[in-house]
Amino acid sequence: MEILLHYTWKHKLLPLKQLTTNDGRDVEIIDTGLHNHDAGPDFFNAKVRIGGTLWVGNVEIHDRASDWYEHGHDSDPRYDNVVLHVCEVVDTEVKTADGHYVPQLQLSVPQHVREHYEELLKTDQYPPCYKIIPDLSRLTVHAWMAALQTERLERKTNDIRHRAERCNGSWEDAYFVTLARNYGFGINSDTFEEWAYNIPLQAVGHHRDDLFQIEAIFMGQAGLLELDTIPAHYQQDALNDGYFARLRNEYKYLAHKFSMQPMDATRWNFLRLRPQNFPHIRLSQLANLYHQRKAGLSQLIECKTIDQLKALLSSHVTPYWETHYTFGSLSAKNEKHLSYGSLNLLMINTAIPMLFAMGRHRQKEELCDRAFDLLEQLKPENNYITRMWQQCGLPVLSAGDSQALIQLKKEYCDKRDCLRCRFGYEYLKKDENNEEEKK
Secondary structure (H helix, E strand, C coil), X not given: CHHHHHHHHHCCCCCCCCEEECCCCEEXXXXXXXXXXXXXXXXXXXXXXXXXXXXXXXXXXXXXCCHHHHCCHHHCHHHCCEEEEEEEECCCCCECCCCCECCEEECCCCXXXXXXXXXXXHCCCCCCCHHHHHHCCHHHHHHHHHHHHHHHHHHHHHHHHHHXXXXXXXXXXXXXXXXXXXXXXXXXXXXXXXXXXXXXXHHHHHHCCCHHHHXXXXXXXXXXXXXXXXXXXXXXXXXXXXXXXXXXXXXXXXXXXXXXXCCCHHXXXXXXXXXXXXXXXXXXXXXXXXXXXXXXXXXXXXXXXXXHHHHHHCCCXXXXXXXXXXXXXXXXXXXXXXXXXXXXXXXXHHHHHHHXXXXXXXXXHHHHHHHHHHHHHCCCCCCHHHHHHHHCCCCCCCHHHHHHHHHXXXXXXXXXXXXXXXXXXXXXXXXXXHHHHHC
């Protein structure tokens, strides 16, 4: 399996005997090189000593030497600088496009690595490397968790950068879209993001001082001011209470003024949603936040503590929604503030990634460092992913830990990409024979 041969070479899981080329020259591997995941040779700038001569160049790896010709490397100038061809089976000599023969090393994947990899792919227990988790050193766990945390923030930074590009380079608008997306709290995240792109913020900003107009625009652009979006048995009540009709009339005026078109209201999900997560409630909270000028990037960047972030992101509904969850349906009075759990998720998924992204964008390391510090101060998320890792023996002490473990599951475990995982590396390299001797 070629992917395992790559792994064996990269991590120098080599036999203890002297390595030799197919023509009998001694081989010493000094540096395996930089793993190339794009087109071209598999490893760049490797250092190998062949027959006493030091070579610096590229290394290509195949299951069989004849794959060199199958893949057309003999006519590809990018492979002219290959100084060593590594194969499990050397069944032919190989030549480059410029006509010289390439030294070849026959290398086998260690049996225990092959067996452990098959175990990782076949096991039904999740995660597949659960057996070794309790035995991992604190240093190994800490180093990998720190790398995963950075990976996750970098991924979110890329998402924010794409939003800024879609917003014609406006990071301010990209922040609003990111904030809106995370007001969907999973079920409606994609719909909230679509809705946010449909809000002409520059025009809406002229009416920012009027909360009623802001709510009219937010609800109207969501398509929720159409009568047929209200269940039939609530429609008359909605018309009678007056608020729905006032919002709808105000929206019609503003929509004409700014040439706005509402989105398709059927995009909103209500199934399996708790009432406090209904789009109407979240849109009202978001309108209040926007009206209070707490949804701006400059205000976010000024926040240096968890308490400041909480104060910035805290919001509640407008008076009508204190006694309603949808138009026309009365409920017990409740100010419907954002819960602590919701605030925690907004800090983790919106505020902190935005600080990190701005740090990268403006090349200000202090913003990136602040993002890491804030993650370490926040309580971890409590979900099935974090609970799974805790059951395997991994402590989850902060939001930094929970974000790292979510990254681990989604980008490594779910994809069975154990060969890029440091926990997978520890699992693969363990030699069962040595373990038996220790017993």
